Amino acid sequence: MKRTLSVLFFALIILSFIVAGCAPQPTPAPAPEQPAQTEAPQVTEAPQATETPAAPEAPQATEAPAEEPAAPSGEPIKIGFFSPTTGFAAADGTSALQSAQLAVKIINERGGVLGRPLELVFYDDAAKPDQASAIARKLIEQDKVVAAISGSYSGATRAAAPIFQEAGIPMLAAYAIHPEITKTGDMIFRIGTLATTQGRVGAELVGNVMNLKKVAILTIDNDFGISLTEGFKQHAQEIGLEIVLEEKYPLGETEFRPIIGKIKASGAEVVYATGYYNEAANLVSQARDEGLEIPIIGQEGYDSPKFIELAGEAAEGVIITTDLNRDSERPMTRLFLEQYESTYGEKADMVGASAFDAVMVIAYAINTAGSTDPQAIAKAILELKNFEDVASGPFWYYTPEREVVRPISSQIVRGGAFHLYHEFTDEALVKP
Amino acid sequence: MLLLQNLSNALILACTYILMAAGLTMVYGVLKVLHIAHASVYTVGAFVGVLVFSWLGNFWLALAIAMLVSGIFGVLIYRSTYFYLLNAPRTVPLIASVGMFVMFTDLLQKPFLMGAYQRAFPAGGAGLSAIKTALFSFTAKQVLILLVTLILLVLVYIILTRTKLGLSWQAASMDREMASAVGINLNRSIAANFFLGSALAGAAGVLVGVYNNSVFATMGDLPSYKAFIIIVLGGMGSLPGAILASLILAIVENFLVASVGYVLPRDSIAFLVLILMLMFRPNGLLGRE
Numbered sequence: 001m002k003r004t005l006s007v008l009f010f011a012l013i014i015l016s017f018i019v020a021g022c023a024p025q026p027t028p029a030p031a032p033e034q035p036a037q038t039e040a041p042q043v044t045e046a047p048q049a050t051e052t053p054a055a056p057e058a059p060q061a062t063e064a065p066a067e068e069p070a071a072p073s074g075e076p077i078k079i080g081f082f083s084p085t086t087g088f089a090a091a092d093g094t095s096a097l098q099s100a101q102l103a104v105k106i107i108n109e110r111g112g113v114l115g116r117p118l119e120l121v122f123y124d125d126a127a128k129p130d131q132a133s134a135i136a137r138k139l140i141e142q143d144k145v146v147a148a149i150s151g152s153y154s155g156a157t158r159a160a161a162p163i164f165q166e167a168g169i170p171m172l173a174a175y176a177i178h179p180e181i182t183k184t185g186d187m188i189f190r191i192g193t194l195a196t197t198q199g200r201v202g203a204e205l206v207g208n209v210m211n212l213k214k215v216a217i218l219t220i221d222n223d224f225g226i227s228l229t230e231g232f233k234q235h236a237q238e239i240g241l242e243i244v245l246e247e248k249y250p251l252g253e254t255e256f257r258p259i260i261g262k263i264k265a266s267g268a269e270v271v272y273a274t275g276y277y278n279e280a281a282n283l284v285s286q287a288r289d290e291g292l293e294i295p296i297i298g299q300e301g302y303d304s305p306k307f308i309e310l311a312g313e314a315a316e317g318v319i320i321t322t323d324l325n326r327d328s329e330r331p332m333t334r335l336f337l338e339q340y341e342s343t344y345g346e347k348a349d350m351v352g353a354s355a356f357d358a359v360m361v362i363a364y365a366i367n368t369a370g371s372t373d374p375q376a377i378a379k380a381i382l383e384l385k386n387f388e389d390v391a392s393g394p395f396w397y398y399t400p401e402r403e404v405v406r407p408i409s410s411q412i413v414r415g416g417a418f419h420l421y422h423e424f425t426d427e428a429l430v431k432p
Numbered sequence: 433m434l435l436l437q438n439l440s441n442a443l444i445l446a447c448t449y450i451l452m453a454a455g456l457t458m459v460y461g462v463l464k465v466l467h468i469a470h471a472s473v474y475t476v477g478a479f480v481g482v483l484v485f486s487w488l489g490n491f492w493l494a495l496a497i498a499m500l501v502s503g504i505f506g507v508l509i510y511r512s513t514y515f516y517l518l519n520a521p522r523t524v525p526l527i528a529s530v531g532m533f534v535m536f537t538d539l540l541q542k543p544f545l546m547g548a549y550q551r552a553f554p555a556g557g558a559g560l561s562a563i564k565t566a567l568f569s570f571t572a573k574q575v576l577i578l579l580v581t582l583i584l585l586v587l588v589y590i591i592l593t594r595t596k597l598g599l600s601w602q603a604a605s606m607d608r609e610m611a612s613a614v615g616i617n618l619n620r621s622i623a624a625n626f627f628l629g630s631a632l633a634g635a636a637g638v639l640v641g642v643y644n645n646s647v648f649a650t651m652g653d654l655p656s657y658k659a660f661i662i663i664v665l666g667g668m669g670s671l672p673g674a675i676l677a678s679l680i681l682a683i684v685e686n687f688l689v690a691s692v693g694y695v696l697p698r699d700s701i702a703f704l705v706l707i708l709m710l711m712f713r714p715n716g717l718l719g720r721e
Contacts, residue, residue, distance in 0.1 A: 088650055090541060090548030221694070250697035252654070254644050257441040258690035261434050278550055282644055289571045290437075309552045310646050346549075 072112025076119035077372055079104075079362055080139035080169075082160070083151030083355070084127035091306070092351045096151030096174055097122060098344050099336070099352030103359035106335070113366045120359075121145055125152050129159035136163035145169065146372040147365075149358040151351075154178035154223050161188045170378040172361060174354040175300075178223045182402045187378050189402045191354045191361065191392075193323055194432045195224055198299050199231025201321045201408050201424050206270055206297060207239040209410070209422050210319075216245040216268035218259065218275070218283070220301075225274040228299060232272055244268050249279070256283045260290045270294055276301040280318075281310035288314040295319065303350035308416055315413045319421050323392035324350040325409040327420035332360075336391035350392070357390040364389060396427075403432040436568040438690050439683070444574045446682035447581040448643065451636035452655050453662040453674040454588060455629035461605040461669030462625045464522065465514055468529040470633055470659065471652030472536035473509070477502035477634025478641040478651060479546055482553045491558035491642070495580070498638045499631040506630020507623050515619075533656060541649040550648040553641040577639050584635060585675070591628065592671065601625050605669055654699060661702045665709050667719020676717055681705060 081100050084093030104120050112118055121143045125132040132152060139145045140163065148164055148171045150157040157176035164171035165185035173181050175192040182190050206212050215236065219229040225248075236243060245266040247259055260283075263271060273283055273296055280302045287296065298320040308315045325333065336356055340348035361381060368384075369376035382402070387395040396405045408430050412421040424430055452474060459467045481498035485491060509532065517525040540546045557572020560579065570578065592598035600621040603611040612618045636655070641647040662681060666673025684705065685698050696704075709716065 085548065086538065086541060088653075090649075091550065094548045221697075247693050249694050250699070253698060255441075255445060255685075255689075255698065258438055258686050259693070261438065261690055262693075265434070278646060281646065285645060289573075306550055310550060312552070312554060312645065 072108055072115055072117040074116045076117045077113050077366065078119050078121050078143055078145045079359065080136075080143060080145035080148035081120050081122045081151060081355075082125045082132060082135045082139075082148075082156070083122075084153070084156070085124045087126035087128070089127035089153055091304075092153075092175075093124070093127065093151060095304075095349055095352040096355035099340060099348065099354075099356040100149065100151060100359050102336070102339055102343060103356045103363075106339070107359065107363045113363050114370070114372070118359075118363060125156050127153045127156050129155045132156035132160040133163055136160040140164070140167045140169055146374060147171070147362045147377055149174055149355065149362070150176060151355045151358075152176065154181065157181050158184075161185075164188065169374050170362075170365075170381065172358040172381075174358045175351050177227065179227065186402070187374070189361075189378075189381055189398065189404075191358045191404060192300070193406075193408060193430075194403055195227035196231030196234075197430065197432045198321050198408065199228040199233075200235040201410075201429060202228070202272055202297060202299060203232045203235035203239065203241060204424065204429060205319065205321060205410050205422065206272060207236065207241050210270065210295065212270045212295070213240075214242050214244045214267060214269045216263045216266055216271045217243060217247070218263075218271060218273035219246070219248045220275040220279060221248045221250050224301065228274045229272075249275075251276075251279070253279055254282050256286045257290060260287050260292050263287075264290070264292050268294060271296045273298055274301060277304040277307035278310065281307055281315070284311045284318055285314040297321075300350045303411075303418070305347035305349060308413055308418075315416075317413060319410055319412045320418075321408060321410045321424075322350050322418075323406070323408065324348075324353040324411075325392075325420055325423065326411060326418045328409075330388065330393065332389050332393065333391045348391075353391040357392055357395075360390050361387070361395070399432060401432065405431050434690075438686050440568040440570060440574075442682045442686035443679075444570070444577050444643075445686060446679045447577050448636060448640050449658065449662055449678035449682060450675050451581055451584060451632050451639065452659040453666070453678055454585070454671055455632035455636070456659045457663040457666065457669055457671055457674040458588075458601070458625055458629040458632075460663060461671075462601050462608075462622055463510075463514060463518075465517075465525045466522075466529065466660065467514075468526070468656055468660070469509055469532040469536065470506075470630070471656035472533050472540075473502045473506050473630045473633040474637040474640075474655055475537070475540060475649065475652040476505050476637070478553070478637030478647045479540065480634070481638035482551050482641055482647045485553065485555055491555040491576075494555070495635060495638050499634045502634025502637070503627040503631035506626045506633070509630075510623060510626040533652070537650060537652060546647070546649045548649075550646040552645050553638075553647050554645060555642045558642075573643055577643060580635065580639060584632060588628065588632070588671070597621065597624055658699065658702050661706045663716075664706060665716055667716030670716065670718045673716055673718030680717075 083096040084090055085097060100120055104118050108117050123135040125135055139148055148169060150160055150173045154176040157173045158178060158181055161171060161181055161184040165187050170187045172189045172191055177192055177195040182188050206215060217229055219225040245263060245268060280298055284296055296318050300322040302320045303322045337348050365377045365380035366372055369380040382398050385397055393406055398404055407423055407425045409423045410421045411418040456467060456470050477498045480501045481494045484497045485494040513528050514525050557576050560572050560575045562572045563570040563575055600616045603616055604621055662677045663674050666677035681702055685701050689698055
């Protein structure tokens, strides 16, 4: 029996490492050996070349095409990019990478940056902080990038930020929302909306747009959910919402039925539920199964075509706050949505839009600064005004804390797609 | 009313645990190997199920093919790995098993297999209808899970107790060498055991995929340890024990969340129960000394 027990504990320890994703090196050295150098200007064959980001073997070095307006030439300008294309966060990481590659392609088709082609140097960080910090060093020392983008989660982004800050290389966090990231220093910027701001907009949506009063709050137990709920509750108090129930649930939860019973008994008129699309799809389907018919309000974590695919009918009527307005007529939003779908055969999401925009902002900053000097790039980003060349824009301006200020939209699911429900343009409300 | 509804939801949750744990405990009973890669079989089952369903649109056919493929996959795992490690110290097949689990998960995540994204498995209730009473209700999906689980359990029970094959497993679980000495073809017997246990895991994968309407490469992470805890709770190698432990765990999880909320992640309750169990009843609920 003793033997069985010791074997058992051994197994449990190994397993807990794997499942918690903190094993030092569970898979034989992932991507960081060979960067996928996605030089985009491949007019005819681009979709093919960018379709398999998870296998970053061969650097696809292509000569700049001779046609198109003033084809970029000369030494490419390198931008670092890391996102999780393996591991639990692979869906978001892949979306981010593909969108960034699309942005690079569009920029190079338009003549590049300072007449030179833009090049994305990509590494897979598996959303792990230890890998992200190693990648940051590699991007700075070996690849000599002029700027970098994190297409990864908050944990990994926080690990990389101080390294870029110390090296004086600007880094843009695409959709990682932890407040500490931008507090690292003056070289660290954010594209996504700070979670507390988005929570505030969520409360505004419930109280002043939908005119509902009694709220049940469901919080996913991580940085993302807790900051959202914080912002929501603060504004809820200001506008007099009544919080009748508040519950936290763990990441990856699939069984919401017991909690749905409690919501039904609480007399809530609306549910504000933070989470990602897989939790949200289960929550929404099970709520409708159990006969809970009140509106469910989400946020950018739901913002994926996968949410609608997984939740099916139950997704109808769900309202979320997000940065990406699907019904926007702005040319860059349309271009992004259409090209993403035609290139990758999937609908784009907010994570992708943020990574796309990060590339656009860096390209703009280099062009405006007229140089690839990192300090000049950072300065140009801070001075950006009413920037339209982004999918989730327009970006009105950056605050001195390096957070972006722009309208935030809410989207409703109708007929199996996200559509505009309400756009929040009050600067006091949407400013971080 | 809420109580009964919680109980019926817990019953369905238990069903999804039972099929997974039943296969694992069967394999353990005969081979005495902690087969962590069983969770890969579960994922492969769900994946095959969703593929066949999207081609043919028939849930029952998808379930049958998924079980068949997972069964074969399980036998391949046995023949390629454990077969050579039967006389090695018990940590050796365990490490091999963990290695295979990690390898298969990473492999399945490659774009040419399942890719990074979750896939919907919109089989609904496969034509079954929901049950609604004044006190509790089952959705069509829940009826489907209950039905398939019951059918498979009855089938397993018959095979275990009424067939030569089942008896040979029982003999092998008592003493492998002795069983072999009295003329049981151990190789064939173990392979058949793996086939059935893996087919059950495949069925569990398909049912959970339909229940949550999502199939993805890392869906085996959670069952990899939960099924494992369940068979320890129930008594290693004991099928009735695994069923009992699944029911208890599902009910505890459901009622704890419904009454006090998520004081701790739902999935960690299993570990708490495991620790208590090892302290006070290390042979499990229905385990032998």
